[in-house]
Amino acid sequence: MSYNFYKGEDIISDCSSTHIQFFEINQSSLMFMGMSCTVRVVDQCQIALPSDSVSTTSMPLTFFDLMWLALPPVHRIFFYEMDHSKTQFTKTIIPNLKHSLSLTLQQFFPLAGKLTWPKESTKPEIQYSNGDSVVLTVAVSDYNFDSLLCNHAKSVNDFYPLVPQLCNTASSKVFPLLALQVTSFPNKGICIGITLDHVVADGRTFHHFIKSWASTSRLEGKNSTMSESLPCYNRSVVKDPNGMDMVFLNHYKKLNITKESFNITKDPMAPMDKVLATFVLSHANIKRIKQWILIRLDDGKERKPPFHLSTFVLTCAYVWVCSIKARWGDVVGSGSEDPIEYFLFPMDCRARLEPVLPNTYFGNCLKSCLIKTKRSDLAGETGIAIAAELIAKVIQKKVEEDGILKDMETLFSSDFSSAPDRILSVAGSTKLYIYKTDFGWGNPKKSEVISIANTGAILLSECPSEIGAVEVGLVRNKSEMEKFASFFTKTVEGFPPTKDDNC
Numbered sequence: 001m002s003y004n005f006y007k008g009e010d011i012i013s014d015c016s017s018t019h020i021q022f023f024e025i026n027q028s029s030l031m032f033m034g035m036s037c038t039v040r041v042v043d044q045c046q047i048a049l050p051s052d053s054v055s056t057t058s059m060p061l062t063f064f065d066l067m068w069l070a071l072p073p074v075h076r077i078f079f080y081e082m083d084h085s086k087t088q089f090t091k092t093i094i095p096n097l098k099h100s101l102s103l104t105l106q107q108f109f110p111l112a113g114k115l116t117w118p119k120e121s122t123k124p125e126i127q128y129s130n131g132d133s134v135v136l137t138v139a140v141s142d143y144n145f146d147s148l149l150c151n152h153a154k155s156v157n158d159f160y161p162l163v164p165q166l167c168n169t170a171s172s173k174v175f176p177l178l179a180l181q182v183t184s185f186p187n188k189g190i191c192i193g194i195t196l197d198h199v200v201a202d203g204r205t206f207h208h209f210i211k212s213w214a215s216t217s218r219l220e221g222k223n224s225t226m227s228e229s230l231p232c233y234n235r236s237v238v239k240d241p242n243g244m245d246m247v248f249l250n251h252y253k254k255l256n257i258t259k260e261s262f263n264i265t266k267d268p269m270a271p272m273d274k275v276l277a278t279f280v281l282s283h284a285n286i287k288r289i290k291q292w293i294l295i296r297l298d299d300g301k302e303r304k305p306p307f308h309l310s311t312f313v314l315t316c317a318y319v320w321v322c323s324i325k326a327r328w329g330d331v332v333g334s335g336s337e338d339p340i341e342y343f344l345f346p347m348d349c350r351a352r353l354e355p356v357l358p359n360t361y362f363g364n365c366l367k368s369c370l371i372k373t374k375r376s377d378l379a380g381e382t383g384i385a386i387a388a389e390l391i392a393k394v395i396q397k398k399v400e401e402d403g404i405l406k407d408m409e410t411l412f413s414s415d416f417s418s419a420p421d422r423i424l425s426v427a428g429s430t431k432l433y434i435y436k437t438d439f440g441w442g443n444p445k446k447s448e449v450i451s452i453a454n455t456g457a458i459l460l461s462e463c464p465s466e467i468g469a470v471e472v473g474l475v476r477n478k479s480e481m482e483k484f485a486s487f488f489t490k491t492v493e494g495f496p497p498t499k500d501d502n503c
C-alpha cells in the first residue's frame with residue numbers, strides 16, 4: 001500500500017497572498033483506508049519563504065551529512081490536546097501555522113531546498129532556489145485521539161496516515177527534504193507530522209527548526225527567533241583532513257549511487273503487523289539500576305568507576321538487556337551458539353570537536369558509536385553492568401575524526417548489516433527537550449518517531465510528567481512486546497531499593 005497521494009502535475013494555480021505562495025492542489029478529499037485510523041486530506045499546499053528573502057544558494061554535504069545519504073527519512077509526530085472547532089482550525093490555526101512556517105523557513109531555507117548532484121560538483125549538495133517550498137498537508141480525522149496518546153501497545157499502522165511522504169520525482173534526480181502534515185481531531189487535539197530526510201539535518205538541527213516554528217506560531221507570526229539562536233551555516237568549521245567524504249562516496253559507488261545514477265529511492269513505509277508502546281523508567285528506578293550496577297562493579301575497594309553512569313547509559317544498558325531477553329529468551333547465549341550483539345547510538349559531536357562547533361550549527365554532526373559483545377555477556381547475571389560499562393567507556397573516549405571513519409566502515413561491513421535482528425539502535429534524546437515544543441497550545445502530550453518501526457531502534461525522550469525520568473518507545477511484534485514489558489517491569493523491581501525510594 002502506498003500513501004503517495006500528491007502529484008506534481010496537479011498544481012494548478014498560484015493563490016499567493018501577502019508574501020506566502022500557496023499553490024492549492026486541485027483534488028477532492030482523499031481517504032486513507034484499511035487501518036483503524038482514518039484521515040481525510042482537505043488541503044495540500046506549498047509553503048515558500050517570503051519572496052526574494054533568500055537568494056539561490058548551494059550547500060555542499062559534509063562527511064557528517066553523507067553518512068545519511070541512502071538512509072530512509074525520519075517520521076516524527078507531535079500530539080497536542082486542544083479543544084478546537086472546525087472553523088477555528090481552518091480560519092485561525094492553519095493560516096497562522098502557514099504564515100509562521102514561511103517566516104521560519106526564511107531562517108532554515110535549506111529545508112525548503114532539494115538534494116541534488118550537479119554535473120560540475122564532485123559530491124551531492126543541497127540547493128535552495130528562490131521560490132522553493134515545502135509541501136504542507138492539512139487533514140482531519142475522527143479517530144480516537146486519546147488512544148494514540150496512551151503508552152500501551154497499539155498498532156503502529158495507526159500512525160502512518162499522520163505523517164506525510166516526501167514527494168520524490170525520481171526521474172528528475174532532485175529530492176525534497178521536508179514534508180509536513182497538520183491533522184485536526186476536532187474538539188480533541190491537533191497532531192503535527194513531520195517527514196525529514198536525515199541528510200539535511202540531525203536531531204539538534206531538526207529540533208532547532210521545529211522549536212523556532214513553534215515559537216513563531218505561538219507569537220502569531222511576530223518573528224521570535226533571537227539573533228543568537230539563528231542557525232549557523234558556516235560549513236568550513238567542519239574539517240575533513242582525511243578526505244572522509246571520498247570514503248563515503250566510494251562506498252556509495254558500490255551501491256550504484258553516483259552522479260550519473262543519482263536516483264535514491266527512499267521507500268514509503270509499508271504497513272506491518274507490529275505494535276508501538278512507550279515505557280517509563282522513573283527517576284527512582286534509574287537510581288536503583290545505578291546502585292545495583294555500582295555494587296556489581298565494585299572491586300571491594302569502594303572506588304567510583306572511572307566512567308560516568310549517566311541517565312543515558314543506565315537507560316540504554318537496562319533496555320538493551322531487556323530487549324535481548326525479550327527476543328531470545330531468558331536463558332540465552334548458552335551452548336555452542338553465542339552470537340555477537342550490537343548496540344548503536346548517535347553522539348552529537350558539536351561540543352566534542354576541536355574547535356568546538358556552535359550548538360546552532362545547521363546540518364548533521366553525529367558520530368555513530370558501535371558496541372559489540374557476546375549475547376551471553378548481556379544475558380548473564382551481570383549483563384546490565386557489562387552493558388553500562390561498555391556504553392560509558394565509548395562515550396568518554398575522545399572524539400577523533402578518523403574514529404568516525406572507523407565506525408562507518410564497521411557499519412557498512414557485511415558482518416554488521418547481515419544481522420539486523422542483533423542490532424539495537426537509539427533514536428531521539430532526552431536532551432533535545434521535545435516536550436518543550438509549544439505552538440501556543442501548550443506542550444505536546446506525546447511525541448513519537450514512527451520510523452523506528454523500520455529500524456527497530458528505541459526512542460528516548462525526557463518524560464513530560466516526571467523530572468529525571470526517561471520515556472522509551474519501541475515497536476515490536478505483539479508477543480515480543482509482551483515479553484519486553486514483563487522484563488522491563490520486573491527486572492528493576494528485583495533490585496534493592498535505594499535510600500531515596502519512597503517505600
Ligand SMILES: CC(C)(COP(=O)(O)OP(=O)(O)OC[C@H]1O[C@@H](n2cnc3c(N)ncnc32)[C@H](O)[C@@H]1OP(=O)(O)O)[C@@H](O)C(=O)NCCC(=O)NCCSC(=O)CC(=O)O
Pocket residue numbers: 074076202203204206308309310311312313345346347348349395426427428429431432449
Ligand atoms: C553521546 C550521548 C548520548 C551521551 O549522553 P550522556 O548523557 O551519557 O553523556 P553527556 O556527556 O551528554 O552528559 C553527561 C552528564 O552531563 C549532563 N548534561 C549534558 N548535557 C546536558 C544538557 N543539555 N542538559 C542537562 N544536562 C546535561 C547530564 O547531567 C549528564 O549526566 P546525567 O544523565 O547523569 O544527569 C550524548 O552526549 C549525545 O551526544 N546525545 C545526542 C544524541 C542526539 O543528538 N540524538 C538525536 C539523533 S537524531 C534523531 O533521533 C531524530 C529525532 O530525534 O527526531
